[in-house]
Amino acid sequence: MSLIKIRKKNPLIHCITNTVVTNFTANGLLAIGASPVMSDEPLDVEDMVAIANGLLINIGTLNKNSVEAMILAGKKANELNIPVVLDPVGAGATTYRKEITKNLLKEIKFDLIRCNAGELAAIAGINWQAKGVDSGEGEMDITLVAKETAQKYGAIVAVSGKEDFVTDGIEHYPVSGGHELMTQVTGTGCLLSAICAAALTLDGGKLENIRNVLADYKKVAENASKEKYLGSFQVEILNGLHQISRGE
Template identity: 45%
Template sequence: MNRNDIITLLDRVRQSNPLIHNITNDVVMNFTANGLLALGASPVMALAKEEVADIARMADALVLNMGTLNQEKIESMILAGRSANANGVPVVLDPVGVGATRFRTEAAKKIAKEVRLSAIRGNAAEIANLLGEHWSIRGVDAGKGNGDIMALAKKAAEKWGGVVIVTGEEDIITNGEQSFLIRNGHRILTKVTGTGCLLSSVIGAFIAVEREVLLAGAAALVTYGVAANIAAEKTTNEGPASFQVEFINQLSKVTTEQVEKNASIEKI
């Protein structure tokens, strides 16, 4: 994978305007929709059991985000996921807060069992707890852990047969055989709620235009991180709210030249 691959995929997202069906949490819905629009994708945020299968069938990608979870939303996710699987629509799971409660952990495992997933994106604690391994978690944030994150990601990819993305200070993406380490992004992302959730949807937008999921996911991570880097530089003396607005701006404005210059991706 090289920088030209990333640039090509960013252009394809902007040109094709993929429809991304998000069953996501209430806290981040507006931010996610605006971020996808800025990138060049088209969001739909349908949740009702009565229509999710129809919407998923029409979409170019489906993103399942477990942030604000209830039983009805779990049912909607499974209905939409099955419809997406039947119609060749890629599915991304964001297992927010898995490990924090038994309800949340069991729900994530049920979704992963019943829906064929193209990609799973979470922090190390979420991925570990989805695998049934111990890793501390506080609310929806990863706590301290002593595990080998690369080994964890590969084990998860082998179990689910898809691509696993573990995000943190550095991002790891793997299909179990090939892996990349990505060092774009900025720590201020952790000061704005929903940036991880939006990233999962951005990954969905890239997978919508490129079915080689490892390539698409890596391109999404780099593009997202470069936009965050630029936004952080422009708001250095301001706070998280200013960064949030500028980040949406940069998702819309980030150029292929900026991606080529600033991409930090290493095959490992």
């Protein structure tokens, strides 16, 4: 299990993420034994990412200040060979988000793009009816488009849904399981992206490590779904991450 390996390594993960999920993301990383830092000040991020083991860039609540920080941190991470994850939250919702996502992919070499189907469609330029930051609706061969996107950007692409799909452009794996309540708690996808950044710091194959994290996260969702109400479900996500990462 990748979560156990993350706990043993205790990587420092620099998260430039959205203001809605900072607390949940930080606590989720702590639950698996990683160390989070949540800095998005342009004057701070280059020094911060230089001491980190992984970088997450999440565009959920964009502003000019955070975008500048993303570019600076991403380029510094590339320079130092620190793995970078892109979570293009709501990439297809507005013209601005599409432009920022396109520019990030141009300026930064990402190791992983973790997204939902709607965000993948936006990156690939496929017509899709976005619904804010939710996946929305449309028609697309996810397997084909994810592979093409992975090949285009030289990155692993992980697409979350009822069945997750992960590919490096050549090999690919479906990951089944999970529970629909994960879509009703803010930040579960954002946290997964941060955990994936931690997984990219591990030894071994990156694709396999990401696949294992997705599988672990599905198990956490299934176990948490035993709780009847959303508030308890959210707490049980953290408990489940803590439990699995400890090998319990």
